[in-house]
Amino acid sequence: IARDVRFNHGFPRTVDPDAFEVGRNLAITPGAVVFRNEVCELLQYTPTTDTVRTTPIVLVPPQINKYYFMDLAPGRSFVEYVVGQGFQMFLVSWRNPTAEQGHWNLDTYVAGVEEALRAATEISGADQVNTVSLCAGGITTAGLLGHLAATQDALVNAATFAVTLLDFSVPTMIGLFGSQPVVDKALEQTRRRGVLPAHEAAALFCLLRPNDLIWNYWVGSNLLGDRPPAFDVLSWNADPTRLPAGLHADFLDMFANNSLARGTFPVLGSPVDLSKVECDAFVVAARTDHLTDWKACYATTQLLGGTSQFALSRSGHIQSLVNPPGNPKMSVSLGPVQGSDPDEWLAGAESHPGSWWEQWSDWAQSRSGRQRCAPTRLGSDRHPTIEAAPGRYVLAP
Secondary structure (H helix, E strand, O other): OHHHHHHOOOOOOOOOOOOOOEOOOEOOOOEEEEEEOOOEEEEEEOOOOOEEEOOOEEEEOOOOOOHHHHEOOOOOEHHHHHHHOOOOEEEEEEOOOOHHHOOOOHHHHHHHHHHHHHHHHHHHOOOOEEEEEEOHHHHHHHHHHHHHHHOOOOOEEEEEEEOOOOOOOOOOHHHHHOOHHHHHHHHHHHHHHOEEOHHHHHHHHHHHOHHHHHHHHHHHHHHOOOOOOOOHHHHHHOOOOOEEHHHHHHHHHHHHHOHHHHOOOOEOOEOOOHHHOOOEEEEEEEOOOOOOOHHHHHOHHHHOOOOEEEEEEOOOOOOOOOOOOOOOOOEEEEEEOOOOOHHHHHHHOEEEEOOHHHHHHHHHHOOOOOEEEOOOOOOOOOOOOOEEOOOOHHHOO
8 A cells, every 4th residue: 555655646556567568568560750740759650461552541549648559469459450451550649748838739739630640641642641539639630620621621531530529518427527616626736737647637537437447456456465467458557648738728628618519619720610521430439438428429420521430339448449350259339320319320230240440441441542552661751760669759758
């Protein structure tokens, strides 16, 4: 208990701290950093197929976590899977901000990721990209898509949103923290310190499932004397990031006022109307998600103006994302979106064994252009490789 109080802010350790290391047995899919700005790095991954699709895939992770939960050990890596399906794969790796970057807001992140997407088009020789955005990364991408729609820019061809909340009017467990006094106090503390500390965000998520995420490990460690397990997802979960005060304030505004969905939140000076976003969308939710309720995720399909496919994984928030094919316990319900009622959609959806990764790959193949010979080098003359993956930003404590 004394160790936990001293080294882990009073919370029990959930994982063996010596079992995993980024770049050694986590985030080891071969690739390189091909672009870097103040906000993010862009990683490009080495093709493993003779041909690739012309339109690249760019993954946008949440800012509250490091990207590598989508590039865990071989066989459990979404990045590895996408590369193996013959896509040109890029990924955004966010910088871990300090109080010095406390002024960074959603505009800062949208501008940073737009630069990265344009670098991906230049490197791949394509006019457009397809995005895969996760959780809060999906909020960032939605803001960018709204800005692009307002400026009539077709940079993004098709967009995937996984466990992403855009319409906060739908009840969720995280809405329990949405009272105005709680929001005001959170804003006051974050602005004073410049950042939302990593351990506070992690504690919030743990408190939503205390039996599984706190007491389970407290009993095992302090009563039974068990050593924490060696599990890659838990190692990633114990490596959280800070959130700058500016972005935290913008997220809280969307949370408390539903401002992005209502069209009252401008992005890069543009009024955002998500109904003007007309690219096709693949929207993923998780049936037992305690953070982003699946019915709230379904509401994303009603905000966007293009054609949406909805996929409902039989799992939880992170399980739905770290969900490689081959698990006999997993299944996904899939179907086109034809109405606003998620229960009606579910009644008409088809259940498929396995992972949404496979269903998504089929969907993305038809929206990623023709086949071409795989590039023989990473980067380009304009954007040469900077260093090997996993890059610098993900390693910052």
